[in-house]
Amino acid sequence: MEYKLNENIYSRNLDESEKFVANKRENIKSDLITITHDKLENILLKHLEKLSFKNKWLAPLSLFLSLLATLLTAKFDNIFGLSKDIWQAIFIVCCCSSFIWLMISIFKLIIYRKEATLESLLNKIKAI
Numbered sequence: 001m002e003y004k005l006n007e008n009i010y011s012r013n014l015d016e017s018e019k020f021v022a023n024k025r026e027n028i029k030s031d032l033i034t035i036t037h038d039k040l041e042n043i044l045l046k047h048l049e050k051l052s053f054k055n056k057w058l059a060p061l062s063l064f065l066s067l068l069a070t071l072l073t074a075k076f077d078n079i080f081g082l083s084k085d086i087w088q089a090i091f092i093v094c095c096c097s098s099f100i101w102l103m104i105s106i107f108k109l110i111i112y113r114k115e116a117t118l119e120s121l122l123n124k125i126k127a128i
Contacts, residue, residue: 033126043124050116053108060102067095 071091076084114120 031126035125040125043121047116047121047124050112053105053112054116057102057105057109060098060105064095064098064102067091067098071095 071088074091076087076091078084079087
C-alpha cells in the first residue's frame with residue numbers, strides 16, 4: 001500500500017491477515033505424553049466411575065422422598081393377604097433403606113468430588 005503525505009512517498013507492506021490485528025501472541029509450547037493403550041484405558045475407566053458419582057444420588061433421593069411422602073399421607077389397608085401393620089412396616093424398611101443408600105451416595109460424591117475433574121484426569125495420565 002502506498003500513500004502520499006507532505007509530498008513524501010511512504011510505502012508500507014501489510015499482510016492481509018495482520019491488517020486488523022493489534023497484538024499477536026504465540027503459545028505453541030506443549031507437553032508430549034507417552035502412554036500405553038491399556039494404561040490409558042484403565043485410567044479413563046476409573047475416572048468414568050468417579051464421574052458417575054456426580055449423578056448417582058438422584059435415584060436414592062427420589063425414592064426416599066416418594067416413600068416418605070407415602071408414609072406421611074397414606075392410610076394402609078389389609079390387602080393381598082397382608083395386614084395394614086405389615087404394609088406400613090414394609091414401607092418404613094424401604095424408606096430407611098433408601099435413606100441409607102442416599103447417605104452412602106452423598107458420602108461417595110463428597111469423597112470423589114475433587115478427583116472427578118479434568119485436571120485430575122490429566123495429572124493421572126501424566127503420572128504426576
